[in-house]
Amino acid sequence: MIAEAIDTLITLGWAMAGWLIVLSAVFTVLILATSTIGAYAATLAWRHLIRPSWAYGRTQARNLAARHLRRPTGHTAPHDYREAA
Template identity: 45%
Template sequence: MAGRAEADVIAEAIDTAVALGWALAAWVAVLAAVGTVVALARLATGAWAVRGLWRALSGPLTAEQAPQAPESSQTPQRPTEPLWAHSERHDYEDAA
């Protein structure tokens, strides 16, 4: 019976090794998922902070660097007639 007991011990050891392998694979998958979520959260937080900083700094810089338009001495004249109105009247009898 000594041979049979040794075979059972070896089978149990192999079974235990396989079970531990699956458990390790499950932990690796869980930790990879958690790591991915943490990495994406850090990226989103960093992008949000950079966007806020960019908006805070770009406003004053843009206003500071904006070229000044030369002031014209003439004020623009509004047309007396609408653009779609023609200056000469048409008689539509000619078309018939």
């Protein structure tokens, strides 16, 4: 009777060790995949959202500048050349 209990405990211990190894491997793969996807997303955001306009290429930079910069309208206030006090 005691021998069967000890045998059952040993079997359950091996089963728990096996599940621990399998689950740790699965969680390791999930953590590495998540961090890889996050790093890829951060790299894409860094390359496509934060770059200066000249880094996109000549044509894209010209189009970006045309969309984001205001062209002068020619209606400016006259210059005031009075001396500052």
